[in-house]
Each structure stands twice: as C-alpha cells, then as structure tokens.
Amino acid sequence: MRIEEGIPLAKLTTIGTGGPATALARPASLAELEQALAWAQERGLGVAVVGLGSNLLAADEGVDSLVLRLAGELADVRAEGELLVAGGGATNAVSLHRARAAGLGGFEFACAIPGTAGGGVWMNAGAYGSDWSEILVRARIVTADGSGWLTPAELGLSYRHSELRHGQVVAEVEHRLVPRPVGEIRERVAAFVAQRKATQPTNKRTFGSVFKNPEHELGAGRMLEECGLKGYRLGGAIISPKHANFIENADGATTADAVALMAEARRRARDRFGVDLVHEVELLGPIELDP
Numbered sequence: 001m002r003i004e005e006g007i008p009l010a011k012l013t014t015i016g017t018g019g020p021a022t023a024l025a026r027p028a029s030l031a032e033l034e035q036a037l038a039w040a041q042e043r044g045l046g047v048a049v050v051g052l053g054s055n056l057l058a059a060d061e062g063v064d065s066l067v068l069r070l071a072g073e074l075a076d077v078r079a080e081g082e083l084l085v086a087g088g089g090a091t092n093a094v095s096l097h098r099a100r101a102a103g104l105g106g107f108e109f110a111c112a113i114p115g116t117a118g119g120g121v122w123m124n125a126g127a128y129g130s131d132w133s134e135i136l137v138r139a140r141i142v143t144a145d146g147s148g149w150l151t152p153a154e155l156g157l158s159y160r161h162s163e164l165r166h167g168q169v170v171a172e173v174e175h176r177l178v179p180r181p182v183g184e185i186r187e188r189v190a191a192f193v194a195q196r197k198a199t200q201p202t203n204k205r206t207f208g209s210v211f212k213n214p215e216h217e218l219g220a221g222r223m224l225e226e227c228g229l230k231g232y233r234l235g236g237a238i239i240s241p242k243h244a245n246f247i248e249n250a251d252g253a254t255t256a257d258a259v260a261l262m263a264e265a266r267r268r269a270r271d272r273f274g275v276d277l278v279h280e281v282e283l284l285g286p287i288e289l290d291p
C-alpha cells in the first residue's frame, strides 16, 4: 500500500478547502488497514479517516496525521438476506443501489446524504425522520490495538453524534433493512431528492448543515435567516442565499473564511435569540472555534 505525502485535503472535502495531510493511505482490506495503523503508531502519528469529506472542515495549515481513505474491500457492499453489509468506505449511493437491487428498503433516508457508511456511523447521519441508529446492527471498529464489533448503544449514537474518536476506524457495518418493492423504494427516493432540490443548495460546494438544530421553535437555518445572514460573505465563503444553515464555497474559499462565517453566525444567533449554536460539521486539524 502506497503512502502519499502532502496531498491537499481540499481535494478530499466537498467544500474544497483544507491544507495537506502529513500522509495519506488508501487501505483496501482489513490487513492493509492494520498495516497503516501500525505504520502511524510506529511514528507516533495520529490517524483520521476521511470518507467523502462531506461534513468536514480541514485546517488550511494542514493536518498532522495519517489520513485514511478506505477503498477496495473496505468500500464494498453486499446484501445478505435482510442485512446490508458495507465497508466503512462504501458510499451511500452504492449502498442505496445495492439495497434497491435486493428489494430492501429503509436506507432511502440516506439518498441525499453524500457520505459513506463510516461517516454515517460517526455522525449518526440522518434525514426525513430516520438516522443511522435505526438501521445499524453493529459496526466493526479497528484501532492500532485490535478490532471489535460495537452496537449503536455502545457507539453512543444520538442526534448527529457518536462517541467515536480519531484512531477508531469504522471498517465494516451491518445494516438491518426491510423487504420493500423496488417501485416503492424509487418513489420514496424521488420524493426525498425533489424536496432537497427545492430547499437546499444541492448544486454548490458545501459541507451540509453547519449547525445542529437547537432546542428552539426555530431551526438553525431559519434563525440565521432571521439574523439577515442569507448571502452574507466573508472572503470566498458565503452563507447560502437558498438555505442559511449552509456555507457555500463561492470562489476560492478557505477553511478560515468558513470558520469566520460560523463565528459571526453564532454571535448573531446568541445576540438575537440567546441561543449558542453548536456546529454539526467536524473540524480536522488546528482550527479555533468556540465549542
């Protein structure tokens, strides 16, 4: 397995920002993953996995870690009865395709979540009233010290949260789905996708929702809209004119631009609504932002 150096994380994130990783490896099997983890441990280097980078802001200065992108067997998907077994690097698009081909429903909620199985578990990603905790049976977590299977309760899955930490790699997952006619799956997916296109900037470079929805009658997006932030721009990053809980890379944005927008959005929401918004996006590398 090749170890690459200095690859800009801007190439691996959907927002298109981020400096270089110290090292990047693309393990394609459990054995290669173990080798990569041992390689990092020998050098005292931290490890972070990047899925599709669709919920990730990586520091402009770079990330002093071995970054892993799971490939090959670790990105495969197969149906086994009512189980959908996926590598941690399997994209949601491929998982949905395999589920539909096997006549299995329950994964449709992820049709507009442009991530991987591992990112889904880490974030307990969700939409349309479902999330990963509802379909996950167990996940195989690999670290430099060994490997084991954890259930959703053991992973501590709650609203857009798990207890996973960098160095713990989601290598494989088992999802329990339900038999469903293919036509019905297609209809549900088409309805979800149409809803997305109508309300969110699906054709722009973003990292999905910036903030979690607070316990408030208004969601984060509506709150920021009422603060007059739609279309507000700093550097190359802009708060989406379509949905205020999205930041778009308008033109050569940096992570610092996006973080500055987030700080301003939090300040305004605190002043106007007395609410401390909590960011949903994951931060990788040295990035300063209040919790």
Ligand SMILES: Cc1cc2nc3c(=O)[nH]c(=O)nc-3n(C[C@H](O)[C@H](O)[C@H](O)COP(=O)(O)OP(=O)(O)OC[C@H]3O[C@@H](n4cnc5c(N)ncnc54)[C@H](O)[C@@H]3O)c2cc1C
Pocket: 014, 048, 049, 050, 051, 052, 053, 054, 055, 056, 070, 088, 089, 112, 113, 114, 115, 116, 117, 118, 119, 120, 121, 122, 123, 124, 125, 126, 127, 160, 164, 168, 169, 170, 171, 201, 202, 206, 207, 208, 209, 282
């Ligand atoms: C247009 C758009 C729409 C979106 N809509 C939604 C939505 O409706 N609902 C929602 O919940 N999210 C949404 N998101 C956010 C994002 O797609 C999800 O959080 C997704 O699950 C992230 O998966 P990923 O593989 O891209 O993870 P990444 O962004 O690459 O990583 C996210 C975190 O997971 C960790 N990680 C990733 N893979 C692994 C692994 N195999 N093992 C260990 N850790 C891992 C990373 O280290 C990082 O901390 C959206 C994003 C975009 C751009």
